[in-house]
Each structure stands twice: as C-alpha cells, then as structure tokens.
Amino acid sequence: MSKPQLLVAMSSVPDLAIDLLRERFEVEVFDFKQASKEEILNKVHGKFGIFCSPWHEIDEELIKNAGSSLKVIGTMSVGYDHVDLIAMKKYGVRLGHTSNISSEVIAETTIGLLIATARRFFEANHALITGEWKDSDIFWMCGRSIRNSIVGIVGCGNIGISIAKKLNSFNISQLLYTSRGEKPEVTIDELVEQSDFIIVSVALNEDTKYIINRKRIAKMKSHAVLVNIGRGELIDQDALIEALRENRIGGVGLDVMTPEPLPLDNPLIKMTNVVLLPHIGSSSIETRTEMAVVTAKNIIAVLDNSAMTKEVQL
Ligand SMILES: O=CC(=O)O
Numbered sequence: 009m010s011k012p013q014l015l016v017a018m019s020s021v022p023d024l025a026i027d028l029l030r031e032r033f034e035v036e037v038f039d040f041k042q043a044s045k046e047e048i049l050n051k052v053h054g055k056f057g058i059f060c061s062p063w064h065e066i067d068e069e070l071i072k073n074a075g076s077s078l079k080v081i082g083t084m085s086v087g088y089d090h091v092d093l094i095a096m097k098k099y100g101v102r103l104g105h106t107s108n109i110s111s112e113v114i115a116e117t118t119i120g121l122l123i124a125t126a127r128r129f130f131e132a133n134h135a136l137i138t139g140e141w142k143d144s145d146i147f148w149m150c151g152r153s154i155r156n157s158i159v160g161i162v163g164c165g166n167i168g169i170s171i172a173k174k175l176n177s178f179n180i181s182q183l184l185y186t187s188r189g190e191k192p193e194v195t196i197d198e199l200v201e202q203s204d205f206i207i208v209s210v211a212l213n214e215d216t217k218y219i220i221n222r223k224r225i226a227k228m229k230s231h232a233v234l235v236n237i238g239r240g241e242l243i244d245q246d247a248l249i250e251a252l253r254e255n256r257i258g259g260v261g262l263d264v265m266t267p268e269p270l271p272l273d274n275p276l277i278k279m280t281n282v283v284l285l286p287h288i289g290s291s292s293i294e295t296r297t298e299m300a301v302v303t304a305k306n307i308i309a310v311l312d313n314s315a316m317t318k319e320v321q322l
Contacts, residue, residue, distance in 0.1 A: 052073055066081055083105050110290035
C-alpha cells in the first residue's frame, strides 16, 4: 500500500526529523520560498500533511487547494498567526506546533537583546570599529542598568515566565506583568507608563494586534527601552519610528518586525538607538533540531489518530 504524501516547505529540516517522517510518509521537500503561489497551490494538492514554519503562510486558498486529503499542518514554531485557523476548522485540518520547547532559548535571546539595547552594544561596537572610541569622556556610550529598574512583561505565558525567572538574578526593583490567565496586577496602560524596560512576549492574534499602539507608546518613559520578541504586528511600527525619531523613548530592541525580512530602506535600520535581530529567538541548533523532531511527531500522531505533543485547539 502506498504511503500518504507529506510536503516539507523548507529544505533545511534536519535528517533526524525527515527520517522519522519517511518511515510513514512519501516525503517531498519543496522550498516554498523559491516558488510562486501558483506552484505552491499545485504542490499541496493531494497531500496528507504540510510541515512548515512561521515564514510560510497557510491561508484558506492553500488549505482548500490541498483538498480533502489534507489532515494536518505541523508548524515548527510556538506562534501560529501564519495559519488561518478558521479555514483549518472549516476543512477539518489539525494543527500541531512546538509550544514550550523553545521558551528557554527565546528567553535567552530576550535577555541578550535587552542588555544589548540598554547598554548600546552595537552602537559601541560600531564606534570602536570606525575609530570613534572616545576615552576622554566618562559618560561616553553610557546606557542604563537593568539593576534597580522596573521591568514590565506584556504576556506572561511560557516565554514570559522564562524571561521573568532569568531576570530574577538581575536585582530589579519591580516586575510588572500582564497576562491573559490570572487577574493581572497592572493594566497594560499602567505597565507601559511605569516600566523602565518593557518586554513584549505575547502571541499575536486579533486581540493583541498593535497592543503597543500609538497611545501606549506616548505613555512610555522618555528613557524606556522596548523589546519585542513576539511578532512585529504587536507594535504600531510607524508610531514607534516617530517616537524614536523624536527621542521620546530610550531605545528599542526587536527580534521581530514588519515586514520580515525588513527592507534595507526601512528607517529602523539606520537608527542608533535600535537593535535589530533577524527573528532568531529560537535559533540554537539544539532547540531547532528538537522543534523539527516534535513537528514530525505531531504530524505522525495525526496519521496514528493519537494525541500530538502540542495541538492547537481549533
Ligand atoms: O517565531 C518563532 C516561533 O513562533 O516559534
């Protein structure tokens, strides 16, 4: 009997995951990034499952085009805002993701980005390599310490909790957070108003889009440092650029932005008080390998009609 067909949307998935999948599926690796929409739509037809990442949009057209054979989308990510959940439900397709596997490593990235932004690492490094090291001024390249500061975390899910645990060793004066689950101790408006450092680590959905909007940016302290490791659309980026231009906030560290990849003519690129990373929150070899294996197992679970390691309830 022939095996069901599975499409892997990128060519860099490790053998460990691909080999697992090949035991149960006819696997085809087809790099969506190198193909037109039409080619992708042709390719998905007749597939049982699709193995993807946040950089592959899974919209209704794609799901519909795959036809009734499509039973599962496995995304190698915590976030699933690139998947049309309504269409998934409508066509009876299950969705697996890799929640929690990458929380620790994303928290490591966040702490790195927070310090790099607060202490101006990239600006300082640029000054050094361009011969602008000023050893005569004791306040040259001074940033702000995290110690004794108020840190606000917007979204205290698994990643937010990992960040908070790591911050615990920094001797901060207060941790503020907002979260969906329990009754938050502050409102988001109070959090942005009171924090010296604001970390956005919330999932993107209809309720959280532009959670950091123009009004909230206007409420921030003039030295506040804002870090986003969730999704670009959590922040009104145009309002953020204006605030940075007018020096109304201290600095910004972004691992996620709009759009991705960010065009080189975007004003954020040239701003000295901005640190930009190319969405590498979970980019450690160990974590990405584990995420790929769990994604493969999630997909296989659907073939076996059993529970996934992590399934999105549609
Ligand atoms: O962006 C990364 C993820 O959602 O895992």
